[in-house]
Amino acid sequence: MSATRVLVLNSGSSSVKYQLLDMRDSSRLAAGLVERIGEETSRLRHTPLASGGETRESLGPVADHEAALKAVAEELSRDGLGLDSPELAAIGHRVVHGGRTFTEPTVIDDTVLAEIERLIPLAPLHNPANLTGIRTARALRPDLPQVAVFDTAFHTTMPESAARYAIDVATADEHRIRRYGFHGTSHAYVSRATARLLGKAPEDVNVIVLHLGNGASASAVRGGTCVDTSMGLTPLEGLVMGTRSGDIDPAVIFHLARVGGMSIDEIDTLLNKKSGLIGLCGDNDMREIRRRIDAGDEEAKLAFDIYIHRLKKYIGAYYAVLGRVDAIAFTAGVGENASEVREAAVAGLETLGLAVDGALNAVRGDEPRLVSPADARVKVAVVPTDEELEIATQAYALVKK
Structure with a gap:
């Protein structure tokens, strides 16, 4: 059987949200959240959707994102959906800011990581957390394709007349000041779903x-x-x-x-x-x-x-x-x-x-x-x-x- 599953990770500064999907029918096999990472009161909530099982919750310190992803992997393994499964085709990561560099989903390598890091000044609250999740997942499954999907990518098609601010061009270019837009994955999904609704x-x-x-x-x-x-x-x-x-x-x-x-x-x-x-x-x-x-x-x-x-x-x-x-x-x-x-x-x-x-x-x-x-x-x-x-x-x- 060819690999058809994708694990989606959304890594925040103190949380990791995740879903495991089977792309043969876009069904959800599992979903969960690790929150308050780095605190004594960390919590993991995991729902095995494929089996219709009840949500499992565990409380206790989760030291960092590596510990969080290992805990997620253990929960998935309990349901026969572990990260070591040959059915896992990729891990998809939400990345908030792709600047003008990333206009479409991108397989992550060291060069991509460096560019995401270079964009941190444009998203200082989000890109560092996204990077932490990516690096941790790569360490756990170095053989597996890791894909970055950028919140800003859908909006990179805006014409310059919409994307430019009316300030000095040299200053704007030097500091990468322009309109990037966010929530791009949502706008992309909803615009296509609306078209389908209209037939x-x-x-x-x-x-x-x-x-x-x-x-x-x-x-x-x-x-x-x-x-x-x-x-x-x-x-x-x-x-x-x-x-x-x-x-x-x-x-x-x-x-x-x-x-x-x-x-x-x-x-x-x-x-x-x-x-x-x-x-x-x-x-x-x-x-x-x-x-x-x-x-x-x-x-x-x-x-x-x-x-x-x-x-x-x-x-x-x-x-x-x-x-x-x-x-x-x-x-x-x-x-x-x-x-x-x-x-x-x-x-x-x-x-x-x-x-x-x-x-x-x-x-x-x-x-x-x-x-x-x-x-x-x-x-x-x-x-x-x-x-x-x-x-x-x-x-x-x-x-x-």
């Missing part, structure tokens, strides 16, 4: 994808190719998010430094961790914000209105960029589950062909579905994202060439 090929469909989770981003996808996205040099730009401000006048930073006496690190923390919904109303959970609104909380209502106002602006902007829009797809935690957000985001945009059907929009489900009226000119879709499947699909396609 069309991706190259025949123009889609606005709204990835709305604690982090949030929008993209304009023309014929399967990204032509614009809301996040920029970092994931701070764009939509109002759970804890991030999104778009803001850059002079606010100068003002806070000169007048407010804040340091660069303090401003960084403010805009990334104390802004967005949590900065506006003290909550970054849309369910709690909606509960507060229903109870008459004006602060929560204003936060929601600001969130929706920004979202509408991007829908309108990307409608203009694309010229023709076939569908708008909502995805990720908020996009998939908050019917009020979907309804509010398109309210008043009927002249653009946008509307939701109240009954369809209220239905919850795990499958892609349309929530717009049957005769709507622009379809409104809810498409659950699947970044792990996207990473596995790209990795498998590469190693099977």
